[in-house]
Amino acid sequence: MQNPEVFILAIESSCDDTAAAVLKNDKVLSNVVANQLIHNQYGGVVPELASRAHQQNIVPVVDAALKKANIQKEQLSAIAFTQGPGLMGSLLVGSSFAKSLALALNIPLLAINHMQAHVLAHFIDEEGFEKPSFPFLALTISGGHTQIIKVEDYFTMTIIGETTDDAVGEAFDKSAKILGLPYPGGPLIDKYAQLGNPKAFPFTKPKVAGLDFSFSGLKTAILYFIQKKTSENPNFVTENLNDICASIQHTIIEILMNKIKLSVKETGIKQIAIGGGVSANSGIRTTLKETEKKYGWKTYIPKFEYTTDNAAMIGIVGYQKYLSQTFENSNVVSKARIQF
Template identity: 60%
Template sequence: MSDSIILGIESSCDDTSAAVIRGNKILSNIAANQEIHNEYGGVVPELASRAHQQNIIPVVQKSVRKANIQQKDICAVGFTRGPGLLGSLLVGTSFAKSLAMSLQVPLIEVNHLQAHILAHFIDDANLMPPKFPFLCLTVSGGHTMIVLVRDYFDMEIIGKTIDDAAGEAFDKIGKIFDLDYPAGPIVDRLAKEGNSSAFQFSKPRIDNYNYSFSGVKTSVLYFIQKEIHKNPDFIKENLRDLCASVQKTIVEILMHKLEKAANDLQVNEIAIAGGVSANSGLRQAMKDRAEKLGWNIYIPKFEYTTDNAAMIAMVAKLKFDRGEFADLSVSATARYDIEESFKKNSQILD
């Protein structure tokens, strides 16, 4: 079973992606980006679903071709069932169902957030995969959570954002700075050239291991409004320092709760996942904590941080090995409750 060839399809937001995996080795990982959303300052769901319809066949064909296989070699088709934009998910789900039916192979549904976490088990994601149990800070444009991972499908969310996600905060603050969408990578790039101690922004006091980022956004907004009133060119003259200070604030909020969880639970295997795990400030903070606190850290390759089909294929492979297949009546869902998914997987293990 470990050498089974599985196709993974990801279409949860605005990237159409397909990947082929054999065992834990990725043979291909192809993505088509949708730059049309940049001019709107955010993803437009209807435009995203239309672009997925145009992209999905060529992306799958290219992925199969790059993997140097034929469609008849595929043993199963995995796809993102949710969470995500419903229209985008429907395109990937419908295509996956049709392809699995035509090839007469099993269909495997995947939770997008579980896939981000389990991407660490792709052969070349890290020098070595995390050891169980480990904590995974899963942080993206839509989600921010700390997950205790006891096994591949035995996970518990111990903390999550009560409002904005960290990636969402980066993008919204970037909009205040009049940066293009998505602003997160631009803030990261400019932050490298700025003074991270130039400005101070408020940090929330939230119970347990939960997060909040809406207050940071509000703090930045009020600060900018006050400074622009005194100097209309304030943002332009201080952009790099502003980006560096914002990035430092968000990273410190993320790391404070992660460090608390690791200390309380006495876990020193620590991973990050999701689009914001590509952030250089967060990566450096992980390395600093590893040196200071003796953590064993796991930071995935950049190509496995953003939405990609390789992570979908990885989870599909794990589910294939234990015979966990979906019925052709399965439907996409925008709000795929990850905690319910964890419970379902645990019941199957039992």
């Protein structure tokens, strides 16, 4: 029988966002994120600066999450934290805090795989959002990952396709950098793409066998294209920004959709769930909903706040682990790379 009141404090610190959430069973009571804007001036995340900012942010963020949830720390049933993958310095801040607090409160510790959390974010009890049933295919798309995962139950997941080089979020950000857009550039490409013609400039899609992805060749093709056009007309990017962004986004979405179609064909599974920061992209969301009607798929798109790095998704995995009594001792180690 399900415990009527399991309170999980979740901590996420895999990259440059310090996040804490409190869940009561599968319902989110609070979900607090402190962003680190310092990285914008460097055009990317600086690991040393990220870990220092986590140290500054973690106590006030956890305190804010508990207050917003109206929960005393003594009411907590367990503490979940991101074990990996991620930046080691950042992960260590979150794991050290979680271990110390769990020890002080004498409650269980739950180590969570960040990528599993992106997949299982769909199981947060959120009004207006359906939960997928098993089995389903998960497309996790972020700045560091691009994967198609066959999900058979909460903890039985198999990667059936992944990127061989750049992740899709990296492809967006690097393309934006080529265009002279500030970091992070992915959301800006999405913004300008909505005003442009997606077929204005055709870019060659990389040929990769099976369900794997490649984005480095596309990035190079965009670079050469922009160099050639700006040598002919120095104002080319400014004059055609919307169309360039629309064309880049259209090409990336086609690459993703072609692999999803192939994965549905190979597995026979017609339930598709997306997760990860890039799933916030409006073009990807719209295209996925269109294909749902076209091919008879059932698609699941999480609430916007659960797509980027957040602690609520760590908490929902923690809740499932708590139910199965899958606890860790304080010797558990953080891992920059970790498999399902």
